[in-house]
Amino acid sequence: MGDNDGVVFIGSKPPMNYVLAVVTQFHSGSKVVHIKARGKAISRAVDVAEIVRNRFIENVKIMKIEISTEVMKTENDEDINVSAIDIELSK
Amino acid sequence: MGDNDGVVFIGSKPPMNYVLAVVTQFHSGSKVVHIKARGKAISRAVDVAEIVRNRFIENVKIMKIEISTEVMKTENDEDINVSAIDIELSK
Numbered sequence: 001m002g003d004n005d006g007v008v009f010i011g012s013k014p015p016m017n018y019v020l021a022v023v024t025q026f027h028s029g030s031k032v033v034h035i036k037a038r039g040k041a042i043s044r045a046v047d048v049a050e051i052v053r054n055r056f057i058e059n060v061k062i063m064k065i066e067i068s069t070e071v072m073k074t075e076n077d078e079d080i081n082v083s084a085i086d087i088e089l090s091k
Numbered sequence: 092m093g094d095n096d097g098v099v100f101i102g103s104k105p106p107m108n109y110v111l112a113v114v115t116q117f118h119s120g121s122k123v124v125h126i127k128a129r130g131k132a133i134s135r136a137v138d139v140a141e142i143v144r145n146r147f148i149e150n151v152k153i154m155k156i157e158i159s160t161e162v163m164k165t166e167n168d169e170d171i172n173v174s175a176i177d178i179e180l181s182k
Binding site: 039040041042043046047049050054062065066067068069081083084085087 | 130131132133134137138140141145153156157158159160172174175176178
């Protein structure tokens with residue numbers, strides 16, 4: 001990732017909150033914004049990317065989509081595997 | 092998509108059901124298998140792809156990941172936009 005790349009981490013809020021965050025990062029000068037999510041939030045990350053490019057910023061392109069597996073700790077200190085996604089948008 | 096490409100549509104069953112379907116398609120001769128999902132099942136599609144390549148078929152690669160928006164009809168005949176994913180695995 002480049003130094004000026006923006007990043008938006010997707011949580012459990014409504015998609016529009018994150019759409020606004022992505023649009024704001026592009027408007028404040030980022031040429032590249034990464035939308036990142038883990039687990040069930042992955043579906044929302046795809047929604048956010050699609051809403052941004054279909055309804056808000058016409059000339060934004062999906063440059064790369066990467067999926068991976070991250071190891072996280074449960075409350076009981078056990079390791080669990082969680083899927084992750086990184087959607088790279090570029091203007 | 093090529094004629095011999097396999098396709099697995101992800102629904103709401105446990106991920107292992109779909110992992111088995113993907114592995115079976117590779118074992119029956121497919122060189123390429125597409126994992127497709129819409130809406131909330133997108134997260135599960137990523138889980139399935141990750142489990143297949145990390146635990147079942149070592150030499151499988153993610154060739155392409157595409158996201159898109161599909162228009163679907165609700166029960167009340169209204170159009171709604173639904174995000175979709177297509178993960179292309181190749182052996």
